[in-house]
Amino acid sequence: MSDDLQKELGVVRDEIDAIDAQLLELLNRRARCAQQVGEIKARHGEAGFIYRPEREAQVLRRIQGLNPGPLSNENVTWLFREVMSTCLSLEQPLSVAFLGPLGSFTGSAATKHFGHAARLLPQSSIDDVFREVEAGHAHYAVVPVENSTEGAVGRSMDLLFSTPLKICGEVVLRIHQNLMTREPSLDRVTKVYSHAQSLAQCHEWLNRNLPNVPRISVGSNSQAAELAMQEAGAAAIAGEAAAERFNVPILVANIEDEPNNTTRFVVLGRFDAGISGRDKTSLIMSAPNRTGSLHNLLLPLAEAGVSMTRLESRPARHTLWEYVFFVDIDGHRDEPKVAKALAELQQQAAYLKVLGSYPAAVY
Numbered sequence: 001m002s003d004d005l006q007k008e009l010g011v012v013r014d015e016i017d018a019i020d021a022q023l024l025e026l027l028n029r030r031a032r033c034a035q036q037v038g039e040i041k042a043r044h045g046e047a048g049f050i051y052r053p054e055r056e057a058q059v060l061r062r063i064q065g066l067n068p069g070p071l072s073n074e075n076v077t078w079l080f081r082e083v084m085s086t087c088l089s090l091e092q093p094l095s096v097a098f099l100g101p102l103g104s105f106t107g108s109a110a111t112k113h114f115g116h117a118a119r120l121l122p123q124s125s126i127d128d129v130f131r132e133v134e135a136g137h138a139h140y141a142v143v144p145v146e147n148s149t150e151g152a153v154g155r156s157m158d159l160l161f162s163t164p165l166k167i168c169g170e171v172v173l174r175i176h177q178n179l180m181t182r183e184p185s186l187d188r189v190t191k192v193y194s195h196a197q198s199l200a201q202c203h204e205w206l207n208r209n210l211p212n213v214p215r216i217s218v219g220s221n222s223q224a225a226e227l228a229m230q231e232a233g234a235a236a237i238a239g240e241a242a243a244e245r246f247n248v249p250i251l252v253a254n255i256e257d258e259p260n261n262t263t264r265f266v267v268l269g270r271f272d273a274g275i276s277g278r279d280k281t282s283l284i285m286s287a288p289n290r291t292g293s294l295h296n297l298l299l300p301l302a303e304a305g306v307s308m309t310r311l312e313s314r315p316a317r318h319t320l321w322e323y324v325f326f327v328d329i330d331g332h333r334d335e336p337k338v339a340k341a342l343a344e345l346q347q348q349a350a351y352l353k354v355l356g357s358y359p360a361a362v363y
């Protein structure tokens, strides 16, 4: 390195060192504040309310509003999410059950929402995820509810119907599929492992780039990544988290056929979230079996000026040819406009269950 280069770099690196010292001081000051918040909550008998989804959403939205760049809003949201996750772990380490295994997309959604300080508890079925929180073995659960290309996740919907848990958050995750292998080039790949759904999501890419290579469906993308690391000639299609977990190099990134492939997850806990200022409420309802009854059911929402962001029907399991409707609306159940519409709905619906009010995803 030339002397001039050394000198120029030295000036900027001194500045970085000074900033890091300030950041460290500020981060520890923030952590002490979070500890104080924890003590105040405990003194007021609110020890169960350490994690506050509405407050976290407000902090992140405010940071996005203040962000002057060059860091993107996605970058600063990630950084502050991790800062809050670490601060919260000083108050109370959170445990989060999710549809595993480690390295799954649901695991990525859980980390995106709760940060790396949360303890992740992978479960082998959606039923087990619900059960872990219902039994008090985990504080929160994360389960997938809908995918932009595959539609609703039936098992999550059915369990939402019967669970006493509340939806207290949502996570929206862009699903990127990657081809990972130890091999240095595509012409050395002799088989491709993945979950059937991921193989389907990359069908056209595989036809174009690996037309004669057998596709082998396995139980999970993580299992596929593990096999790709173990077997010569094998490749896997999986998310980045699985590549990291099994240390498999990504040969081609983002090979999904549908570039906007997105999955929505919900966070479930034992408590409702408070009002954050930009909230959603999820409901399940059923209409009496008469002409126009769904229309009548939705009328109170329209009249109150409450927007509906999702309407999904599922067969009612107890009666043939009857349906229940999963409805998401804008607003929190404690806001007067929403409360009024819900009171009206209660009159009209044969069945109504409020699954929870929660902050709209921040991303």
Ligand SMILES: O=C(O)C(=O)C[C@]1(C(=O)O)C=C[C@@H](O)C=C1
Pocket (backbone or CB within 6 Å): 034, 037, 038, 050, 051, 052, 053, 055, 056, 059, 083, 084, 085, 087, 088, 091
């Ligand atoms: O404000 C609170 O209630 C806190 O506990 C502090 C804090 C934070 O670090 O900002 C941490 C955890 C909560 O989920 C929300 C925010």
